[in-house]
Amino acid sequence: MDQIGERKNEHLDICLEKNVDFSSLRGNGFDSYEFQYDALPEINKNSISLETEFLGKKLSAPLMIGSMTGGTQKAQTINERLARASEKCQIPMALGSQRKMLEDPSVRATYCVKEKAPNLPLLFGNIGAVQLNYGLEVSHIHKLIEEVEADAFYFHLNPLQESIQPEGDTDFSHLLSKLKELIPQIKVPVFIKEVGAGISEVTAKKIKTLGVFGVETGGRGGTSWAYIESQRSKSEIKKKVGELFSQWGLSTAESIQICHKILNDKIVIASGGIRNGIEVAKALVLGASLVAIAHPFLIAAEKSTDCVVEEIERMKEELKTLMFVVGAKNIKELKKKKLCKK
Numbered sequence: 001m002d003q004i005g006e007r008k009n010e011h012l013d014i015c016l017e018k019n020v021d022f023s024s025l026r027g028n029g030f031d032s033y034e035f036q037y038d039a040l041p042e043i044n045k046n047s048i049s050l051e052t053e054f055l056g057k058k059l060s061a062p063l064m065i066g067s068m069t070g071g072t073q074k075a076q077t078i079n080e081r082l083a084r085a086s087e088k089c090q091i092p093m094a095l096g097s098q099r100k101m102l103e104d105p106s107v108r109a110t111y112c113v114k115e116k117a118p119n120l121p122l123l124f125g126n127i128g129a130v131q132l133n134y135g136l137e138v139s140h141i142h143k144l145i146e147e148v149e150a151d152a153f154y155f156h157l158n159p160l161q162e163s164i165q166p167e168g169d170t171d172f173s174h175l176l177s178k179l180k181e182l183i184p185q186i187k188v189p190v191f192i193k194e195v196g197a198g199i200s201e202v203t204a205k206k207i208k209t210l211g212v213f214g215v216e217t218g219g220r221g222g223t224s225w226a227y228i229e230s231q232r233s234k235s236e237i238k239k240k241v242g243e244l245f246s247q248w249g250l251s252t253a254e255s256i257q258i259c260h261k262i263l264n265d266k267i268v269i270a271s272g273g274i275r276n277g278i279e280v281a282k283a284l285v286l287g288a289s290l291v292a293i294a295h296p297f298l299i300a301a302e303k304s305t306d307c308v309v310e311e312i313e314r315m316k317e318e319l320k321t322l323m324f325v326v327g328a329k330n331i332k333e334l335k336k337k338k339l340c341k342k
């Protein structure tokens with residue numbers, strides 16, 4: 001297997017075997033906020049609807065399966081299970097970086113999940129923006145979108161990860177101007193995302209100058225890519241640097257509010273350590289339109305499609321319960337509720 005394929009499998013193995021999810025440390029920022037409990041909610045729980053409109057599609061809930069993988073046999077099994085769960089639950093799914101597809105056309109099937117789940121409501125493609133400094137061109141992106149029939153496309157920003165990654169690509173110069181020129185040529189809605197260190201005010205202001213549909217926060221508080229790459233590194237120094245930065249960046253709760261304020265005409269997708277329906281509800285009230293979850297769905301997908309469906313249904317029931325006890329009949333009403341700062 002080549003370098004990218006090996007790396008993809010190592011990422012999956014480390015994510016499945018080691019404790020790379022820092023959500024138990026409560027660093028996602030949501031604990032600072034609470035809803036007011038309403039013991040007289042004046043609604044019938046059975047009439048609560050989680051239905052959400054997103055990019056013209058009707059979703060069963062404001063949830064999505066976050067960008068993770070593709071490119072190897074193991075990734076194919078995971079992607080197929082995620083896609084079937086996404087189809088069954090009618091929530092969107094994002095692919096992991098499609099870079100490997102450009103270098104090795106034989107891995108196409110590991111990404112083409114719509115062939116297995118044709119009624120999947122929305123599929124996001126994905127590639128690292130930094131690849132624009134390493135030969136990526138607009139024609140490649142058209143190809144990536146067409147081959148998998150992506151309905152939207154993510155460019156991920158991950159300078160911290162690339163910096164710790166043993167074979168990382170760290171030339172992040174001139175990316176803003178390159179993205180500015182390229183994004184209008186892409187035929188599907190384009191989103192920019194981080195991968196676990198958050199989108200801060202300074203970054204959001206730069207993103208505002210781009211013609212994107214929206215952002216995904218990829219905030220601090222869940223999966224840590226600095227930590228994952230530190231575990232792959234053979235250099236003692238890099239290991240230490242990765243560990244130092246493993247809880248670095250902007251919390252998801254802060255990043256949502258910053259993106260909502262600065263990118264007020266854009267869609268904000270919340271992600272980064274969101275692990276239950278109460279946090280989903282808080283993310284929506286703070287300004288997100290949708291919530292993406294990655295690591296917990298990987299753990300479930302290693303077992304089966306049904307385990308992924310169960311995780312999604314658990315979060316939906318938690319969200320519905322929260323909506324009942326704050327008196328919100330639908331997502332629009334929920335988003336109007338106030339959160340108290342503790």
Ligand SMILES: Cc1cc2nc3c(=O)[nH]c(=O)nc-3n(C[C@H](O)[C@H](O)[C@H](O)COP(=O)(O)O)c2cc1C
Nearest residue numbers: 066067068096097156195218222223272273294295
């Ligand atoms: C196994 C795994 C692989 C990932 N690969 C990618 C990727 O290729 N591209 C990307 O934009 N984000 C990638 N991510 C980051 C997630 O999309 C998400 O931003 C991050 O994990 C935070 O969400 P979480 O705490 O719910 O896992 C990956 C996450 C996991 C767990």
